[in-house]
Amino acid sequence: MEIVQIVSIGLVATILIVLLKEDKPEIGIQISIAIGAIIFLLMLGKIISVVDVLKTLAQKANIDMIYMSSVLKIIGIAYVAEFGAQICRDAGSSSTASKIEFAAKIMILLLSLPILMAVLDLIIKILP
Amino acid sequence: MDVDILFKIAGIGIVISILSKVLDEAGRKEQAQMTTLVGVVIVLMMVIQLISQLFSNVKTMFQLY
Numbered sequence: 777m778e779i780v781q782i783v784s785i786g787l788v789a790t791i792l793i794v795l796l797k798e799d800k801p802e803i804g805i806q807i808s809i810a811i812g813a814i815i816f817l818l819m820l821g822k823i824i825s826v827v828d829v830l831k832t833l834a835q836k837a838n839i840d841m842i843y844m845s846s847v848l849k850i851i852g853i854a855y856v857a858e859f860g861a862q863i864c865r866d867a868g869s870s871s872t873a874s875k876i877e878f879a880a881k882i883m884i885l886l887l888s889l890p891i892l893m894a895v896l897d898l899i900i901k902i903l904p
Numbered sequence: 905m906d907v908d909i910l911f912k913i914a915g916i917g918i919v920i921s922i923l924s925k926v927l928d929e930a931g932r933k934e935q936a937q938m939t940t941l942v943g944v945v946i947v948l949m950m951v952i953q954l955i956s957q958l959f960s961n962v963k964t965m966f967q968l969y
């Protein structure tokens with residue numbers, strides 16, 4: 777029952793943030809960053825096993841490892857960008873959050889361009 | 905080991921807010937501001953370690969180099 781543990785940590789952190797938000801909002805924001813990092817670090821082992829299963833499935837299906845690693849990279853970029861953007865939005869600076877999301881979108885587009893070009897090349901080869 | 909840092913940060917925050925209120929009441933505005941600044945920097949030191957741990961873990965897991 778690890779979920780009970782995580783929910784309790786989250787509730788305690790929320791109470792502490794609400795307690796500190798009146799006088800010192802900057803410390804409240806830092807607590808919310810810390811709780812985000814702590815929950816991710818607690819879930820790390822499970823995410824690693826899920827990713828390992830996905831990799832073995834891809835190997836069994838004879839999918840090229842380049843595509844699999846691009847998908848993983850895109851997931852990682854999306855996660856980090858979402859983490860930063862939510863913290864910025866919590867702190868009341870939504871313009872910075874939108875800029876972080878914009879940068880993440882550009883980076884994901886850049887990573888997916890080779891796959892798009894491969895698909896286009898394939899289509900051109902198939903067409904007479 | 906993980907949850908300790910949460911309580912550490914919250915304790916520092918409460919102590920800093922009480923100290924800055926007391927200094928404000930005593931008419932020492934600059935020292936209150938300095939206390940707040942020092943508290944934020946101390947907490948930032950702890951949070952930055954956590955963030956760097958998180959980012960290095962994400963980097964190795966999702967093969968972002």
